[in-house]
Amino acid sequence: MAESDRKELVVIGGGPGGYAAAFMAADLGMKVTLIDPGENPGGTCLYRGCIPSKSLLHVAKLIMESRDAKEWGLTFEEPKIDIDKLRTWKNDVIGKLTGGLGQLAKQRKVEHVRGMAKFKDAHTLEVNMVEGGTQTMPFETAILASGSEPATIKSLMIDSPHLLNSTTALDLPEIPEKMLIIGGGYIGLEMGTVYASLGSRVSLVEMTSGLLPGVDRDLVAILARRIKANFESVMLNTTVKALSPQKNGIKVSFEGDEAPDGDRIFDKVLMAVGRRPNSEGLGLENTGVEINERGFAKVDEQRRSAEPSIFVIGDLAGEPMLAHKATHEGRIAAEAIAGSKIAYEPQAVPAVVFTDPEVAWAGLTETQAKEQGKEVAIAKFPWGASGRALTLGRSDGLTKLIIDPSNERILGVGIVGPGAGELIAEGVVAIEMAATALDVSLSIHPHPTLSETIMEAAEAFYGVPTHIYRPKKK
């Protein structure tokens, strides 16, 4: 056990929050130590989340489109899927990205310590090194970015290789014939989309009355149509009562509105019931960091925790548990530590569900406006009237703006349709810049693109969209 020098800044966790914070701090002239067990930075997002799932979703999209093409007079044979090669390709993508991050860390002279850190007190870490042994590490300031892990339903946790979580499902062990997904949130829907396109017969069970709880229903309705067509079944208002391990699968008994008669056997069951912030095993009890009842750390506007020497960012700092929010927080925390008078104050954190079609939203949603009793105007543009959508053979989309009628400012944007995840960025900029619907409607959008749907939704607010005829009200 070697007592090394007091570190200026330690960043715990190498995910998109942690490495962004470390890089920013290094760029601001700090001496940074990044502690993460991985060979390279990357965290959940790169190794076990966003990146692998998007690689696979891209494949899924290709397969789906090749099937859709039959309608357009283009018939492909069913694809031959070499799952090992697919897995290798996905891992190559991860390898390239994480390797690149390792390079960037080196270039910035960020010291990467491979290990798991635990607080001994507000200024000391004990690091369990990957290569073995422990190291005591005194520090001045820490940024804690410990992320989250898949949540579980304890009563359903059986010991079976056929019970998957998002991490193991992304490892693509095989393509099961029959698969059950527990949870109709974004992880369940994305993984279901991947496996359904690879040929699995996917069933999904969701305890609430709809998919993607909390998201505006008009957006979800369009996604739900396609999900129902591609999945074997979607059971709403239904829960899983029990799982029992079988030799070649798992027997599942259901309960609720749409529960099937009798038990069913699935080759694989994926539990995708959300994520839980990692606050345990970090020695936080030895510090003044306060954790609330939902497991999130209490942080101020600069992401400083109740312990002044420790900042907390990313999933542990609160909802939404999204990589891009963590990255932004990480950069803010680094600047705050450098002495800048800044704060984490986004007006829109975009969220994207990478299903087919994609669902994306930013800022205020119609659902939230209703809950808050806030008066808003909704302007919609259905993709049936978009030339670009029709050329893609996909008119199943909708773009909507949530507008403050008193000053015509855009407070929220919601989009469902292929490519919604790319389109939402314009919505974020519009909201952050306090753009009015008039600003957006007067900004020329390229034709023919899906981005025009945002402009035309803004035009619809004034009752004069080019591609929809609205009879004048008298």
Added chain:
Amino acid sequence: MVKEVRLPEVSENVESGVVTEVLVSKGDTVEVDQPIIELETDKAVLEVPSSEAGTVTEVLVKPDQEIKIGDVIIKVDTGGAEKKTEKKEEKKPSEETPSGKEAEAGEKEPESREKPGKEKAEREEEAGEETAEEKEKEKKAEPEEPRRPKYEPPKISEPVPASPSVRRLAREIGVDIQQVAGTGPGGRISEDDVKAHAKQIVTRGGAAVPQRKLPDFSKWGEIERESFSTIRRITAENVAYSWSTIPHVTQFDEADITEVEEFRKQYGSKVEEAGGKLTVTAILLKVLAAGLKAFPRFNSSLDMNAQEIIYKKYYHIAVAVDTNHGLIMPVIRDVDKKNLIDLSLELGDIAMRARKKKITPDELEGGTFTISNQGAIGGTNFTPIIFPPQVAILGVSRAAVRQVRTDDGFKARLILPLSLSYDHRANDGADAARFLGWIVKALEEPLLITLEG
């Protein structure tokens, strides 16, 4: 019949307030106009009277709760169904022993503002029974507190119509973006708007200076903490704002009020017949109204943004009243149009009501000048602080008999010390000397009032 007592319109432009104290509890009998809660508004603390008489059946507000005009405060059984009321009253003694009632009140009290301090004091007393070691520990633990930057949960606010770069600029230069008025479409705040706002703060001289850290006073002996009362808080804010934004100068002078005093004795009984008391303050009010007419810039306000002086053609003079709960400055309107008897009666009335917390927020507004008379307490002179947006205040100290050399040799005269604090942006030293000189002269030769006032 149960009737609801709602928060009435207590003052112009006041839409809501925070309940500071609930003065009635369930089961109490209330009269019409009996105060039921104490309400703190932006402008003042006032008592809200009941509009109904009867038995309180329900109290719907609690201390620290913000309530709006029209919100139900209490429900009162007005006794329309008298039997019911009687029944209740019959039941009460057996149900609630006096001690039980006290216990109930005790439960509610911790919510009131003053209580925490008291409780803490009690706790500290109890601590005396703890071992010395424990006490030591507690003492040690306390100083830790101020050293830690206090954790403040992030504010959840309405989205501000400003781009991220503009929001960042505002934060960096210490401007609260929520306070900036946007000039762009949809109220959008530009970089220029933020800068203009900052400039305005600077010209007003008002940027908040961060408070210095306090030492740990308990190191040197026993201490006790008490929360600011609302009046203390408002006074502190007002005088700090005045002191830091107004360039104060105080002009001193003395008036020979021997003859005024004789007049006061001679005609005092007349005022007494009318139910008031003829005081030096009343006479000063009358003199001041005339003086302000002759020197209108002492009855003005400054618009620093527009670089203009605002002259007021009315003479509403605020009178500083010392009460048990703090300094209150009710305004007497149209002083120039009232005679000494009217003014004396009104002075007596507002002083009495101020002490009983019966002054409405409206009565605290619209003053054009202030008078603060410490004569009853003592002192030879003091430098009063101007009450913005006024530009001057007259301080009056205790009159004393002095030997004054006159044409007929030394004579005992009653001399009144006066101190005029004025905003040097509005008036210069010579103006102040002339104005205060005029007041002195008018006290000595009252006919001057008829000449110029």
